[in-house]
Amino acid sequence: MIEVNNKFNLGGKTAVVTGGGGLLGSEHAIALLQHGATVLLTDINSNSLDIAVDVIEKHFSNSSITNNLKSQIMDVTCPDSIRSVSDDMKGRIDILINNAAIDPKQNKESSALNHSRLESFSLAQWNLELDVGLTGAF
Secondary structure (H helix, E strand, O other): OOOOOOOOOOOOOEEEEOOOOOOOHHHHHHHHHHOOOEEEEEEOOHHHHHHHHHHHHHHOOOOHHHHHEEEEEOOOOOHHHHHHHHHHHOOOOOEEEOOOOOOOOOOOOOOHHHHHOHHHOOHHHHHHHHHHHHHOOO
């Protein structure tokens, strides 16, 4: 059984992790849960969110710590989506991990260098990156 680490006690604190279905979302949630926080994991992608919740639950197998884990679909670029999640929480947020990001996957026909070059960005991609990375955090 995994014990709560009291060195950095977050008992009674509520944390929201955006982009919870991404590469680091479950890692942030695990660390927060280990320190006693209640965690709301959010993501725009329901499949990725479900996978992250499974990873976290397996990490804490046979532990009641996962009772402090909740998940909800949320689009950080949509104020109505954010407001809906906030209304559902009916409480304060003590910790916010702005983890949402665009994570383009590369394939053999393309390279990270070509996709990361400014002249390769479309205006739509540029706006999406800003909406998620900056406006979403705001």
